[in-house]
Amino acid sequence: NESILVNNVDGRCFYFDETTSTNAFLLGHTSELKSGDICIAEYQSAGRGRRGRKWLSPYGHHIYASMFWRLHSDISKASGLSLVVGCSIVKALSAFGVEGLGLKWPNDIYLEHKKLAGILVEIAHSSAQQTELVIGFGINMSMSAEQGGLIDQPWSDLSSLMSMPDKTELLIQLHKTLKTDLQLFEQKGLGAFLDRWNKYDLFANRDVSLIMAPNCVNGICRGIDDQGALLLETDQGIKRYLGGEISLRAA
Numbered sequence: 001n002e003s004i005l006v007n008n009v010d011g012r013c014f015y016f017d018e019t020t021s022t023n024a025f026l027l028g029h030t031s032e033l034k035s036g037d038i039c040i041a042e043y044q045s046a047g048r049g050r051r052g053r054k055w056l057s058p059y060g061h062h063i064y065a066s067m068f069w070r071l072h073s074d075i076s077k078a079s080g081l082s083l084v085v086g087c088s089i090v091k092a093l094s095a096f097g098v099e100g101l102g103l104k105w106p107n108d109i110y111l112e113h114k115k116l117a118g119i120l121v122e123i124a125h126s127s128a129q130q131t132e133l134v135i136g137f138g139i140n141m142s143m144s145a146e147q148g149g150l151i152d153q154p155w156s157d158l159s160s161l162m163s164m165p166d167k168t169e170l171l172i173q174l175h176k177t178l179k180t181d182l183q184l185f186e187q188k189g190l191g192a193f194l195d196r197w198n199k200y201d202l203f204a205n206r207d208v209s210l211i212m213a214p215n216c217v218n219g220i221c222r223g224i225d226d227q228g229a230l231l232l233e234t235d236q237g238i239k240r241y242l243g244g245e246i247s248l249r250a251a
C-alpha cells in the first residue's frame with residue numbers, strides 16, 4: 001500500500017487507503033519527519049491501543065490518524081502528554097458543536113459515557129535534549145452495529161449528532177488544535193490544561209478502582225496534578241499514580 005504525500009504549508013500528510021497502523025508508519029520514518037507531519041488512513045489492519053490491545057479500525061469514514069512531534073525536553077516531560085491530546089481532541093470536537101464529551105484518565109474520550117475515541121502516544125527516540133513522539137488517535141464517526149459488535153466495551157460514535165462534522169474539516173481542525181496545544185504544553189506545561197481537564201473529567205469525585213494487574217487500589221478520584229498523575233484519595237490520604245500500566249474503572 002503506497003501512501004499519497006500531500007505537502008502543505010503546515011507540514012506533510014501521508015495518506016493511505018489502508019495501512020497496518022498510522023502510528024507504526026510514522027514510527028518507521030521518524031528520521032524524515034518534522035513536528036506536525038501526519039499520517040491518515042481509511043482502514044487499519046492492526047490498529048493498536050495500550051499494552052498490545054487492539055483499536056478496531058474498519059472502513060467507514062472513521063478517523064485514524066497520527067502526528068509526529070519533537071519535544072525539546074527529556075522523556076520525563078512526556079508523561080502528561082496523552083492528557084493534553086485528550087483536551088485537544090475535546091476542544092476540536094466541541095468546535096463542531098459536539099456535546100456530552102468526557103475524558104477518562106489517561107487516554108480515552110467518551111461521548112454520552114461510552115468510548116468514542118482512543119489515544120496512543122508512543123515514544124520513538126529520547127535523549128536529554130529531545131523526545132520524539134508519535135501521537136495516534138482513532139475517532140468513531142459512524143459505526144455500524146455489525147462493526148461495533150466486535151468491540152468488547154460500550155462504544156459510541158458521532159452518528160447521533162444533529163449534523164455530522166465533515167471528516168476533512170474535522171481532521172484539519174484536529175491537526176490545528178493539536179499543534180497549538182502542543183506548543184502551549186511546551187511553553188507552559190500541563191498546568192495550562194488543568195481547567196480543561198477538570199471540566200471534562202468523567203471520574204472527578206467518584207469512587208474508582210485503579211487496576212495495576214494483578215493489584216487493584218480503590219479510592220475517590222481527585223483529578224490530576226501538573227505532571228499528569230491521577231490523584232486518588234485513599235484511607236492513607238491522597239496518593240498519585242502515573243499512567244503506564246494503570247487502568248481506571250468506576251468502582
Ligand code: ATP
Pocket residue numbers: 048049050051053054055056057106107108115116117118119138140151152153154155156246247248
Ligand atoms: P484503559 O482504560 O486501560 O485505557 P481500554 O480498554 O480503554 O483501557 P485502550 O488501550 O485505551 O484500552 O483501547 C483499546 C480498547 O478499546 C480495546 O481493548 C477495546 O475494548 C476498545 N476499542 C477498540 N476499538 C474501539 C473502537 N473503535 N471504539 C471504541 N472502543 C474501542
